Amino acid sequence: MSGAEEPGPVPVGRLRFAMPPAHASAADERAYRKRRLAGALRLFARFGYEEGVSGHITARDPEFPDCFWVNPFGAPLDGLTAGDLILVNGDGQVVQGTEHVNQAAFTVHAEVHRARPGVVAVAHAHSPYGRALAALGELLEPITQEACAFYEDHCLYDAYTGVAVDPAEGRRVAAALGDRKAVVLRNHGLLTVGDSVDAAAWWFISMERCAGVQLTARAAGKPVLIAHRDAVATRERLGGDLVAWINYQPLWRGISRSDPELLS
Numbered sequence: 001m002s003g004a005e006e007p008g009p010v011p012v013g014r015l016r017f018a019m020p021p022a023h024a025s026a027a028d029e030r031a032y033r034k035r036r037l038a039g040a041l042r043l044f045a046r047f048g049y050e051e052g053v054s055g056h057i058t059a060r061d062p063e064f065p066d067c068f069w070v071n072p073f074g075a076p077l078d079g080l081t082a083g084d085l086i087l088v089n090g091d092g093q094v095v096q097g098t099e100h101v102n103q104a105a106f107t108v109h110a111e112v113h114r115a116r117p118g119v120v121a122v123a124h125a126h127s128p129y130g131r132a133l134a135a136l137g138e139l140l141e142p143i144t145q146e147a148c149a150f151y152e153d154h155c156l157y158d159a160y161t162g163v164a165v166d167p168a169e170g171r172r173v174a175a176a177l178g179d180r181k182a183v184v185l186r187n188h189g190l191l192t193v194g195d196s197v198d199a200a201a202w203w204f205i206s207m208e209r210c211a212g213v214q215l216t217a218r219a220a221g222k223p224v225l226i227a228h229r230d231a232v233a234t235r236e237r238l239g240g241d242l243v244a245w246i247n248y249q250p251l252w253r254g255i256s257r258s259d260p261e262l263l264s
Contacts, residue, residue: 018249020196020242026063033059033120033197034069034082038262039255040201044125045077046255047205053102055125058088058109059197066090068113070106072099081264090114111170112177112193119193121200129211130190137186140210142226143217147210148234149243154182154207181239182207199241202248 023029037059049055055077058068069085071077086097090110094101109122133140137158142151157176161169173191177183181203182192190207194200217223226234237243256263 018246020198020245023062029062030069031082033062034085035256035263036197036201036252037069037071037085037121038080038082039252039259040123040197041071041077041080042259042262043201043205043251043255044123047127047208049125049127049204049208050077051126054105056102056105056109057121057123057197057201058106058113059121060113060119061087065117066114067095068106068109070101070109072097073102075099081262083264107167108170108173108191111167111174112191115171115174115177116179116193118195119200120195121197122191122193123200123204124185124189124191125204126189127204127208129215130184130208131188132215133211134184134186134189137184139184140207141214141223142228142231142234143223144210144213144226145234145238146206147214148226148231149239150182150203150207150210151231151235151239153180153235153239154184155180156184156186158186160185160187181241194244195241196245198248198252199244202244202251205251206244206247 023032037057040057044050044055053074056070058070061067067087067089069087071080072086075084086099086101087095088101088106089095092101092103092106112122113119139154139156140147140150142148155176157173185191190204192200192203192207194203
């Protein structure tokens, strides 16, 4: 370079890198979770996961851990705001808000939350590729880097008994899920969990995309599997909820900027 100095490295103290925030009070944490929940639901609508009145994400209340924020029954996901969300207890009773809850969907969510106290959010929707994978009764194969995040960390619930309105069915789903991040509900769709709304939403979005890639690759030929050892190593690097939270941030920034009213 002629006379000009090349830029040096940016001092570490000046680098900006988003991390999950800490909140001083349960009220602040509640407001944060509700805003993220409204944003995730709008993204689900934008990505085409909404199917009639199906599609729910629940977020545990930080003060009352046996109560959960969720989208109201029949409300379009693309117009939801944080203030539209309802609070439902573990028995499916609305304790804050005036709208109804989808009892069939909430039955499964409540049992998963009950079985996994560390889970903050549960996501389920009738997405196209997820339903196609579920119709085959198959798991994701380790054929891409993204799919490896789910390697040996998701399972198949190999049963279909109709619309789930029985808590016993929800308990069976929760038992099948165990300590994993996701489950393929045969002939039904996908369900994911996370220690934040962002993580649960990201796992669902990523799992849906991985299902689409797998179905497309199989239609074109015979996918090449990533070796077990490499798949495990990749999962250990990319399969944690913090990584999911980080991956989700561009989506959150986009939806919160394009739809700022969701925060109200």
